[in-house]
Amino acid sequence: MRARIVIGGLLVSAGILAVGVESTVTQLSATTSLVQPLAGAAPSSGGTGTEGTSGTAGAAPSSSPSSSDTSGSSPAATTGLTDGTYTGTAVSTRYGTVQVQVTISGGTFGDVTALHLTDDDGRSVQISARAAPVLAQEAVAAQSASIDTVSGATYTSDGYLQSLQSALDQAR
Amino acid sequence: MARPKLCHRWTIGSGVLIGVVHLSGETRRLGRPLPNGHTMTATLHHTPPAPPSPPTRSTSRRDLTAVRPLAAKARRRRAAVDLLGIAVWASAAMAVTLWLTSGSVDVSGPGQVLISAGIVTGLVGTDLILVMLVLAARLPVIDRLVGHDAAMAHHGKLGKPALYLLLTHAGLLIGGYAVEAGDSVVAETVGLWNTPDVLLAFFGLGGLVAVVWTSIVAVRRVLPYEGWHAIHLLSYAAVAVAIPHQLSQGQMLAQGSWERAYWIALYVVALGSVAVFRFALPAFRSLRHGVVVTGVERIADDVVSVHLHGRDLDRLGAVGGQFFVWRFWAPGLWWHAHPISLSAAPTATGMRLTVRALGRGSASLASLRPGTRVSFAGPYGIFTEAVRTSTRVAVAASGIGVTPVRAFLERLDAPPGAVTILLRARSERETFLWHEIVAWAHARGHQVAVSVGPRGRGPASWLAEGDTSRGVTAASVFPDLAHSDLYVCGPGRWSDLVEQDAAAAGLPADQLHRERFDW
Numbered sequence: 148m149r150a151r152i153v154i155g156g157l158l159v160s161a162g163i164l165a166v167g168v169e170s171t172v173t174q175l176s177a178t179t180s181l182v183q184p185l186a187g188a189a190p191s192s193g194g195t196g197t198e199g200t201s202g203t204a205g206a207a208p209s210s211s212p213s214s215s216d217t218s219g220s221s222p223a224a225t226t227g228l229t230d231g232t233y234t235g236t237a238v239s240t241r242y243g244t245v246q247v248q249v250t251i252s253g254g255t256f257g258d259v260t261a262l263h264l265t266d267d268d269g270r271s272v273q274i275s276a277r278a279a280p281v282l283a284q285e286a287v288a289a290q291s292a293s294i295d296t297v298s299g300a301t302y303t304s305d306g307y308l309q310s311l312q313s314a315l316d317q318a319r
Numbered sequence: 320m321a322r323p324k325l326c327h328r329w330t331i332g333s334g335v336l337i338g339v340v341h342l343s344g345e346t347r348r349l350g351r352p353l354p355n356g357h358t359m360t361a362t363l364h365h366t367p368p369a370p371p372s373p374p375t376r377s378t379s380r381r382d383l384t385a386v387r388p389l390a391a392k393a394r395r396r397r398a399a400v401d402l403l404g405i406a407v408w409a410s411a412a413m414a415v416t417l418w419l420t421s422g423s424v425d426v427s428g429p430g431q432v433l434i435s436a437g438i439v440t441g442l443v444g445t446d447l448i449l450v451m452l453v454l455a456a457r458l459p460v461i462d463r464l465v466g467h468d469a470a471m472a473h474h475g476k477l478g479k480p481a482l483y484l485l486l487t488h489a490g491l492l493i494g495g496y497a498v499e500a501g502d503s504v505v506a507e508t509v510g511l512w513n514t515p516d517v518l519l520a521f522f523g524l525g526g527l528v529a530v531v532w533t534s535i536v537a538v539r540r541v542l543p544y545e546g547w548h549a550i551h552l553l554s555y556a557a558v559a560v561a562i563p564h565q566l567s568q569g570q571m572l573a574q575g576s577w578e579r580a581y582w583i584a585l586y587v588v589a590l591g592s593v594a595v596f597r598f599a600l601p602a603f604r605s606l607r608h609g610v611v612v613t614g615v616e617r618i619a620d621d622v623v624s625v626h627l628h629g630r631d632l633d634r635l636g637a638v639g640g641q642f643f644v645w646r647f648w649a650p651g652l653w654w655h656a657h658p659i660s661l662s663a664a665p666t667a668t669g670m671r672l673t674v675r676a677l678g679r680g681s682a683s684l685a686s687l688r689p690g691t692r693v694s695f696a697g698p699y700g701i702f703t704e705a706v707r708t709s710t711r712v713a714v715a716a717s718g719i720g721v722t723p724v725r726a727f728l729e730r731l732d733a734p735p736g737a738v739t740i741l742l743r744a745r746s747e748r749e750t751f752l753w754h755e756i757v758a759w760a761h762a763r764g765h766q767v768a769v770s771v772g773p774r775g776r777g778p779a780s781w782l783a784e785g786d787t788s789r790g791v792t793a794a795s796v797f798p799d800l801a802h803s804d805l806y807v808c809g810p811g812r813w814s815d816l817v818e819q820d821a822a823a824a825g826l827p828a829d830q831l832h833r834e835r836f837d838w
Contacts, residue, residue, distance in 0.1 A: 151401045152400075152401050152404030152405060152408075153408075155401060155404075155405040155408075156404060156405045156407070156408025156409070157408065159405050159408060159409045159412065160408045160409060160411065160412030161412075162412075163409060163412040163413055163416050164412050164415060164416060164419070166416060166420075167415060167416030167417075167418075167419030167420050168419055170416075170419060170420040171419045171420070171422075171424045174422045174424075175424070241567065273496075273499060273500050295422070296573070298421065298422045298423030298424075298425065298570050298571075299423050299425065299570040301570065301573045301574070
């Protein structure tokens with residue numbers, strides 16, 4: 148009776164874990180394939196910028212976007228984005244405010260600058276320092292704010308992507 | 320609790336039969352002779368012992384082993400129990416899978432490995448805590464399948480592993496964060512301490528440490544039951560305050576994910592079943608049935624029977640052999656809950672308990688006044704026909720352990736001669752309710768044997784000295800034990816001895832049913 152429980156339990160557990168492992172492997176390979184083109188896609192502009200790490204609290208620039216300097220006809224056919232520098236809204240999360248800035252050039256953006264990241268405590272700073280470069284890379288690769296959040300940095304990611312979306316909305 | 324009986328002399332069958340003869344004026348003998356044909360001293364009644372007679376079997380062995388429906392029922396029950404056990408394993412695996420599927424798997428460096436291990440231990444540890452809550456919630460389905468005492472034994476066994484997993488969880492995460500951030504463990508601890516949700520979780524962990532520590536046998540023994548119980552209730556708070564940090568910090572429980580929904584559902588099931596089956600249902604039933612004490616009857620120096628009256632008691636579905644957790648609303652008693660078996664099968668309006676002054680509270684039950692209101696939780700326990708697998712039934716009861724046996728037998732459905740009862744007492748003053756059992760057995764043609772006196776030696780040391788010295792064992796007391804169900808009720812160590820002796824006589828473990836008094 149006990150043996151049946153243990154054997155049955157082990158088998159069922161192995162099955163459930165197999166599903167979990169399978170899902171992890173799928174997700175990991177999906178992530179790598181998504182990240183790979185980045186190496187070529189985001190060559191310049193400092194790449195993995197950790198400039199937002201410490202959180203430039205007072206340095207948030209004009210909340211009004213400098214969208215007026217539209218430099219002529221952009222290839223709006225592909226992205227619909229107008230050239231210029233756009234600052235997203237400041238999104239407050241439970242671990243601090245998140246705000247990003249994006250510069251559109253030729254209808255695309257090569258980097259996302261974090262003006263402020265979650266920094267309520269040491270752990271938050273650490274998490275956002277890890278998440279911001281990943282989010283920037285993926286956003287550049289996708290040319291969109293509709294990307295996956297970074298695991299372990301859900302709040303930072305949500306704030307980041309929301310701010311980025313508002314910046315991109317201004318560029319449309 | 321009660322110590323194993325240290326006793327002196329054994330009389331088998333005929334000793335009791337005399338009582339039967341005396342009661343009914345009939346001469347039919349149900350007992351079997353001692354192996355050496357000894358005549359024994361009557362202990363129960365004042366009639367001289369009748370000479371031993373050859374065993375009478377009113378039912379043929381073939382009838383007694385033709386037991387298809389009972390065996391099929393027992394198989395179904397065992398399968399259901401196994402499924403429950405497998406479900407526990409599955410829930411632990413599911414906890415790990417939550418982490419695997421959430422996309423937060425990252426084992427890219429030593430810090431991340433520590434953090435991952437910390438997450439997994441936290442998930443599995445919490446899952447075990449929730450399983451413990453379900454086991455302690457007195458869910459009817461669990462009580463019917465494994466019984467309250469076995470459920471609580473499993474609950475107790477999970478306590479330490481769960482606590483160790485959660486302590487490891489905290490340690491690994493602090494260490495992992497420290498490695499990741501390149502600062503000290505102390506700095507990380509302070510940092511986490513300053514995160515409100517995690518601070519609560521620290522308190523929760525401290526609460527669990529207190530609960531488990533006070534439940535270690537050595538500590539529990541010196542604590543009064545109420546003190547231990549009060550600390551134990553803390554575990555509900557400890558479980559609750561750990562929730563916020565899981566939902567806010569748990570990477571695998573992101574908002575809107577199915578993982579989060581599953582995790583919350585686990586909590587709802589565990590805490591919900593505690594709320595419903597431990598608190599709401601007993602309160603509702605107590606109000607609904609309006610049970611009051613109608614009388615207290617002293618049947619020995621330290622033993623009283625309490626008679627209760629209530630409305631529609633048959634709706635409770637209680638059967639003899641089960642117990643309730645009683646609370647008597649009298650001064651000095653109301654704060655103490657007593658788990659006490661019924662000592663007679665319940666009727667629509669009445670129940671009877673028989674109590675020996677074992678605990679501090681039980682002593683004052685003798686002073687209960689008629690009219691005292693009674694609240695209760697139950698019925699609980701599977702010292703009933705629910706676990707029976709065969710037609711033949713063997714019963715061993717010692718001391719006050721006779722009470723559930725007395726109630727269980729009352730409605731037992733067995734062909735004449737199928738039941739063999741052994742009653743054990745340290746002295747003649749402990750033969751509580753024996754005359755009722757003897758009368759029942761006689762009326763149905765079943766056998767009763769008694770063993771009175773200090774404890775004997777050898778493999779059958781659960782019997783009295785006079786009997787073990789003659790080589791009496793479970794195998795000689797109970798006919799065809801390997802094809803019987805053995806119901807044992809008595810002090811824990813005594814029951815252990817019966818169990819060992821019965822196993823030696825060929826009783827399969829599944830056919831042994833014990834009722835514990837000392838949990």
